[in-house]
Amino acid sequence: MKVFVEIEEAAERLEDLIELALLGDEIVICRDGTPAATFIPIEKKEEAMDKILALATEGRKNVPVGATSNHDDVYDEHGLPI
Template sequence: MSEPQLSIRSAKARTLARSLSRRTGLSMNRLVEQALERYDRELRAGAPAAAIDIVWDLAAAGRIGVAAGASSAHDDLYDDNGLPR
């Protein structure tokens, strides 16, 4: 008897699965299983997907209220010789 099949109609998911399969040597089926198992564990633990997600969340929160096009160069604080104005 064959195993039940899961059909996902997403070009992006298929491309990611193929790429990861080539890089890891795992079958696409096993990759999907591992990804779902990991996601399940993370949801159960209430933990973010990865530490970098916390950094991106903090960065996004820090940008709230900052004018579009603003930078952190601070060129306006220094003269042509690099000395404070």
Template sequence: MRILVEIAEAAERLEELIEFAARGDQIIICGDERPIATLTFIAKKAGAMEEFLKLAAEGRVSVPAGTTSAHDDLYDEHGLPK
């Protein structure tokens, strides 16, 4: 639903308008009966760290127990790449 509201009324009813935006309504704030701004709900998204930890946990599941990441087979006895 589209809701048009003047600035003064929007200031008085801000909490209610935020609830409307959260449920998907389009809130348009007007000044002198002209649209000047919109009130938009921002859905919570996973942060970069949460996404990384989720991917890391998924990756651990597919690695057999006792596996290491030393990669000794890529280096010679002196620690230099083969």
């Protein structure tokens, strides 16, 4: 959502406007009713591999010590699902 605000009000409410921008709103700063500038959040870009490694690390915390990924308990002696 776009939020229009005059310069004087923006000066008084700067912290609030930054929080709104971080939540996804576009803040339009106006001078005498004419748009002059905008506040938009700076996106933090992470590499895809960093996200994958973070998820993998987080998932490992829940795995009991000595657990394996072996699923012999769901297959019969012929390798077919039980």
